[in-house]
Amino acid sequence: MKIDHIAIVVENFENAIEFYEELLQVEPKIEKDENRGIIVGIFKLENIKIEIISPISENSEISNFIKKRGGGIHHFALKVNNIEKYKEKFKCITDIQQGITAKKVLFLDPKEYFKTLIELVEE
Secondary structure, eight states, X not given: OEEEEEEEEOSOHHHHHHHHHHHHTOOOEEEEXXXXXXXXXXXXXXXXXXXXXXXXXXXXXXXXXXXXXXXXEEEEEEEOSOHHHHHHXXXXXXXXXXXXXXXXXXXXXXXXXXXXXEEEEEO
């Protein structure tokens, strides 16, 4: 199993993108998800992606995260085979759904697993 990405929530998307682009020396791919109310900057490194996430809507789950915590690491994602097997075995807060960078994603319930949001990714 490998780590697919780490997601970081930020209040100021433009400033964060500028900082991480300078730090990582990689140009990000920018994706907007209007349905979820977020914008994501994806920095693809040699063996992991870093996602910078910011709300574009007051009603997004990321807006609530910022209100409660002010930003920071939101989740980490693991690459898996046969995501359906994980859905059956673990308590989840989502159904299997289309991800921004993967075909199938699933989020485990952080209340059940040490207050850590874990995303499972199947490409």
